[in-house]
Amino acid sequence: MSNPLFYAKILLFGEYGIIEDSQGLTLPYSYYKGTLKFSELKNDFEKKSNLSLRKYSDYLINLDLPNSFKLKVADFQKDIENGLFFDSNIPQGYGVGSSGALVAAIFEKYSIKKYTPENITKDELKDLKKVFGQLESYFHGKSSGIDPLICYMNLPILIENKENVDRVSIPESEAGKGAIFLIDSGMTGETGPMVQIFFEKMKTEGFRKTMKEEFIRYNNACIDAFLKKDMNPLFRNLKNLSIWAYEHFKPMIPESIYNAWKKGLDTNAYYLKLCGSGGGGYILGFTKDYSKAEKMLKGFQKEVIYRF
Known part of the structure; x- marks a missing residue:
C-alpha cells in the first residue's frame, strides 16, 4: 500500500481576517508530515491515534456529505479494526495544521470520487473547502476547511474571500539575506x-x-x-x-x-x-x-x- 504523505501548512497571511472576509495566503510546509499506516498498535502513540480515529469515524457516520464528496466510512472502520493509525510528526496546537493533514489523508483514502490538483475545477475547489470544513469541525468546533484543503492539494492557495479560493504560484525562494x-x-x-x-x-x-x-x-x-x-x-x-x-x-x-x-x-x-x-x-x-x-x-x- 503506498502511503501518500500529507504536509503541514503555514498560513502566511490572513489569521482571523479570513473569518471577516479578508484575503489569506497559505502554503504547504514539508518539514512536518503525516500518513495513514497499519500496525499491531504496540506503542502508546499508535494506540491513542487508533482510538481517536475510532471516535472520529463515529462522527463521520452521521455526517451528511454531498454525493460527489461522500466517504466509504465502513471501509474506514474496518481498517481501524485492523490497526490503522495516523503516523505524524506535525505538532498539535502549533498552528501548522495537524488536524488538517489528518482530514486530508482520510479524504484521499476513503472518498468515493478522486480529485487531483490537475483535474479539479475552481468550483469543485470551493465545494471541497466546504466539505473539509464539515470534516474538520469535529476537531475545532468550527472550521473554514482551509487547512485540510492546503494539505490535500499540497499547493499554495490564495483565499480570495469567505467563499472563493484559488491556486496561486508564489515567487521562488532564493538565497538572499532576507x-x-x-x-x-x-x-x-x-x-x-x-x-x-x-x-x-x-x-x-x-x-x-x-x-x-x-x-x-x-x-x-x-x-x-x-x-x-x-x-x-x-x-x-x-x-x-x-x-x-x-x-x-x-x-x-x-x-x-x-x-x-x-x-x-x-x-x-x-x-x-x-x-x-x-x-x-x-x-x-x-x-x-x-x-x-x-x-x-x-x-x-x-x-x-x-x-x-
Whole structure:
C-alpha cells in the first residue's frame, strides 16, 4: 500500500481576517508530515491515534456529505479494526495544521470520487473547502476547511474571500539575506479559546471598525506585495500589521514572545505576526537581514521557511 504523505501548512497571511472576509495566503510546509499506516498498535502513540480515529469515524457516520464528496466510512472502520493509525510528526496546537493533514489523508483514502490538483475545477475547489470544513469541525468546533484543503492539494492557495479560493504560484525562494521564519513560543495554543476571544472582541464596534479599516487593508496589501515580490511595500505593511496585532491581539501573543515582538518593532530589524490563531505554537517572523534578526532572537528556536 503506498502511503501518500500529507504536509503541514503555514498560513502566511490572513489569521482571523479570513473569518471577516479578508484575503489569506497559505502554503504547504514539508518539514512536518503525516500518513495513514497499519500496525499491531504496540506503542502508546499508535494506540491513542487508533482510538481517536475510532471516535472520529463515529462522527463521520452521521455526517451528511454531498454525493460527489461522500466517504466509504465502513471501509474506514474496518481498517481501524485492523490497526490503522495516523503516523505524524506535525505538532498539535502549533498552528501548522495537524488536524488538517489528518482530514486530508482520510479524504484521499476513503472518498468515493478522486480529485487531483490537475483535474479539479475552481468550483469543485470551493465545494471541497466546504466539505473539509464539515470534516474538520469535529476537531475545532468550527472550521473554514482551509487547512485540510492546503494539505490535500499540497499547493499554495490564495483565499480570495469567505467563499472563493484559488491556486496561486508564489515567487521562488532564493538565497538572499532576507527570510521568513518560524519562532517556537515553547508552548502549545488551543484554537477554540483564542477564536472565542476574537469573537468577544468583535462585539465592540471600535474593534470591528479597526479590523475592517486597518487590519484587512494591511493584510491584503502584504499578500499583494509578497506575490509580486515587491519587498518595500511588503515590509511597510508588515510593520503596520505587526503594530496592529501588538495593540489588538495581545491575548493571542504568547507571553514568551511579547518582548521580542516589541523589540522587532522598535529596531525594525524584523517584524513578527501570528501564525494561525496564536496563544502558543509558532509565530512568524519576517526580516530583510536574517543573520541580524537571528542574533537578536537568541534563545528562541527558529526555522527558516523562505529566503529572498
